[in-house]
Amino acid sequence: MVTALQLSNRRERLLDSAGALFSRWGFDKTNMDDIARQAGISKGAVYLEFPNKDALFKAVVHWEFARYIEDWLRRLKADPENLSIARMVQHSLAAVDANPFVKALMIRDQRVFGSFLRRDKEFFGLAISMRAELFTQLQEAGIVRDDISASTLAYLISVTGYGLIAGDEVVPAEKKVGFEEVIRAWGLLLERALTPAQPRNRKAARALLISMAEKMQIALRNLDKPGTEENSAR
Amino acid sequence: MVTALQLSNRRERLLDSAGALFSRWGFDKTNMDDIARQAGISKGAVYLEFPNKDALFKAVVHWEFARYIEDWLRRLKADPENLSIARMVQHSLAAVDANPFVKALMIRDQRVFGSFLRRDKEFFGLAISMRAELFTQLQEAGIVRDDISASTLAYLISVTGYGLIAGDEVVPAEKKVGFEEVIRAWGLLLERALTPAQPRNRKAARALLISMAEKMQIALRNLDKPGTEENSAR
DNA sequence: ATATGACTGATTTAGCCCATTTAGTCAAAT
DNA sequence: ATTTGACTAAATGGGCTAAATCAGTCATAT
Numbered sequence: 001m002v003t004a005l006q007l008s009n010r011r012e013r014l015l016d017s018a019g020a021l022f023s024r025w026g027f028d029k030t031n032m033d034d035i036a037r038q039a040g041i042s043k044g045a046v047y048l049e050f051p052n053k054d055a056l057f058k059a060v061v062h063w064e065f066a067r068y069i070e071d072w073l074r075r076l077k078a079d080p081e082n083l084s085i086a087r088m089v090q091h092s093l094a095a096v097d098a099n100p101f102v103k104a105l106m107i108r109d110q111r112v113f114g115s116f117l118r119r120d121k122e123f124f125g126l127a128i129s130m131r132a133e134l135f136t137q138l139q140e141a142g143i144v145r146d147d148i149s150a151s152t153l154a155y156l157i158s159v160t161g162y163g164l165i166a167g168d169e170v171v172p173a174e175k176k177v178g179f180e181e182v183i184r185a186w187g188l189l190l191e192r193a194l195t196p197a198q199p200r201n202r203k204a205a206r207a208l209l210i211s212m213a214e215k216m217q218i219a220l221r222n223l224d225k226p227g228t229e230e231n232s233a234r
Numbered sequence: 235m236v237t238a239l240q241l242s243n244r245r246e247r248l249l250d251s252a253g254a255l256f257s258r259w260g261f262d263k264t265n266m267d268d269i270a271r272q273a274g275i276s277k278g279a280v281y282l283e284f285p286n287k288d289a290l291f292k293a294v295v296h297w298e299f300a301r302y303i304e305d306w307l308r309r310l311k312a313d314p315e316n317l318s319i320a321r322m323v324q325h326s327l328a329a330v331d332a333n334p335f336v337k338a339l340m341i342r343d344q345r346v347f348g349s350f351l352r353r354d355k356e357f358f359g360l361a362i363s364m365r366a367e368l369f370t371q372l373q374e375a376g377i378v379r380d381d382i383s384a385s386t387l388a389y390l391i392s393v394t395g396y397g398l399i400a401g402d403e404v405v406p407a408e409k410k411v412g413f414e415e416v417i418r419a420w421g422l423l424l425e426r427a428l429t430p431a432q433p434r435n436r437k438a439a440r441a442l443l444i445s446m447a448e449k450m451q452i453a454l455r456n457l458d459k460p461g462t463e464e465n466s467a468r
Numbered sequence: 469a470t471a472t473g474a475c476t477g478a479t480t481t482a483g484c485c486c487a488t489t490t491a492g493t494c495a496a497a498t
Numbered sequence: 499a500t501t502t503g504a505c506t507a508a509a510t511g512g513g514c515t516a517a518a519t520c521a522g523t524c525a526t527a528t
Binding site for chain 4: 469470471472473474475476477478479480481482483484485486487488489490491492493494495496497498
Binding site: 148156159175181182 | 342356358359362363382385387389390392393394395396397400401404405406408409410415416419422423424426427
């Protein structure tokens with residue numbers, strides 16, 4: 001199975017080089033030849049792995065998004081504090097900020113997405129759904145206040161998170177606040193904002209949050225399984 | 235002084251017609267002739283009031299912004315509840331949502347601002363400054379928590395507010411939450427997030443908030459005083 | 469079996485010309 | 499003293515063509 005291993009290695013090299021080029025030059029200005037050369041293979045070989053440019057791009061979206069989730073999970077697990085929903089959001093923002101492609105995805109960067117955006121615009125909806133699911137569980141566990149519906153909370157955390165990430169684009173340089181400070185302060189605010197009047201299960205929170213994040217990671221991995229899907233060649 | 239009155243009336247009619255046309259068709263696709271005709275005067279007369287299209291547009295920005303502040307103040311004053319910073323933000327969001335031009339200004343709508351955007355990009359900075367000033371006072375009065383700096387709070391409220399307003403643009407229709415509900419829930423969250431551990435001056439809050447809003451209104455009015463400024467003709 | 473890169477057809481870009489629009493002016497009208 | 503609208507110079511945009519780019523294929527090489 002050395003061949004199969006090399007194949008998937010090729011796939012990963014492609015996803016990496018494509019991810020880097022797409023987020024640097026954007027969809028329209030990145031061509032298949034450059035992606036192939038950066039991955040150390042020929043253009044023809046790209047088409048052994050992906051049927052077309054769109055499929056490659058979509059695979060990169062899933063790939064980078066999975067890397068973001070992985071980073072997020074790593075930060076959650078490394079956190080010595082009693083995990084709360086606020087800390088979870090903090091880690092999530094830090095992970096988005098650390099991944100240029102996901103950042104571009106989140107703020108729907110016109111430069112990066114170019115002509116692709118017209119065709120695929122469901123990412124934000126997915127994020128909101130996932131968060132609504134999460135909030136429902138957190139409310140049931142008594143970790144998050146339940147006088148606001150899970151779907152409304154998911155919406156608010158999503159669009160305000162969008163604002164925090166997109167702030168870069170709209171705030172003049174001299175008014176900017178360092179991202180470290182943004183995350184710190186946002187955590188303090190959310191801690192108070194989201195905690196129920198009588199919190200339960202403070203101890204259980206950590207395990208629940210991590211297990212939910214892991215579930216999301218697994219769900220995402222399955223989206224990009226090579227082979228049977230339409231995002232593989234032929 | 236009948237003449238002077240009619241002059242300023244002409245100016246207001248111009249600002250109104252320009253505001254409506256700019257927010258409907260955008261800066262580039264709105265021409266001076268249409269603005270003049272909609273205001274019931276000739277194109278030449280526009281140039282008796284404003285030196286050029288840019289100056290007119292800037293004056294519209296100030297004018298609409300002042301109207302938004304006025305609307306906000308009206309909502310504050312009409313509010314029977316004990317005013318809090320959260321209610322203030324709620325009223326502010328509602329007032330933005332009710333003013334298409336300010337909404338476009340806030341989310342830096344490319345369609346509306348077109349080629350003008352390249353030249354003037356300081357609006358967001360102004361909003362943050364004003365809020366920082368406000369938060370400083372609210373902290374001193376014990377109405378807002380002071381373990382986060384006023385400038386950081388101003389930044390967070392500004393960029394998350396941006397997210398709440400821009401949510402319209404980035405969230406797919408089926409995931410949207412009604413703006414009423416957004417405002418209601420956001421108020422509940424902010425109430426808890428921003429209130430100090432030991433609140434003081436609950437009663438004084440109303441007067442302070444209203445007087446600060448009035449100060450802002452006066453400062454803004456002075457920005458657009460016709461006559462000595464460069465936004466008047468000749 | 470796998471991988472390559474020259475090749476092709478379709479799309480995009482760049483340059484050009486010309487008709488139309490429009491910001492801003494000013495002599496004439498009220 | 500005001501206001502107008504015909505006028506001008508500049509900018510915009512549509513239509514066209516030539517050149518260049520690039521996604522995707524496939525005969526050939528390893």
